[in-house]
Amino acid sequence: xxxxxxxxxxxxxxxxxxxxxxxxxxxxxxxxxKNFSIYWNVRVTDLxxxxxxxxxxxxxxLNLSGCKNITDQSLHLIDDNYQELEVLNLxxxxxxxxxxLRCHSTKTSFRWILF
Numbered sequence: 827x828x829x830x831x832x833x834x835x836x837x838x839x840x841x842x843x844x845x846x847x848x849x850x851x852x853x854x855x856x857x858x859x860k861n862f863s864i865y866w867n868v869r870v871t872d873l874x875x876x877x878x879x880x881x882x883x884x885x886x887x888l889n890l891s892g893c894k895n896i897t898d899q900s901l902h903l904i905d906d907n908y909q910e911l912e913v914l915n916l917x918x919x920x921x922x923x924x925x926x927l928r929c930h931s932t933k934t935s936f937r938w939i940l941f
Contacts, residue, residue: 831857836862842867844870857882894918
């Protein structure tokens, strides 16, 4: 895992065998991640997002599209910890998007919010 230290981007789209434990291991070994995508992973939960914000402080592009077990709690955690976030993809998470936009409508740090 030492070789992951400087990894700037990671795409785990549709990797259905990745769980919260896997996200913890990957993020703790990759603190320089700027782009992280886990599109359509139904095994990750809010615990994965806690690991991500704890271990990877430089995220600017985050794709959580189709991650049905990530709740509004994670969206608030993301907002509180990623002030430089430019792209947040929450497609297939319509209910969560409405809550997130309503609570944070005065923020202008996002370049794109995809839904």
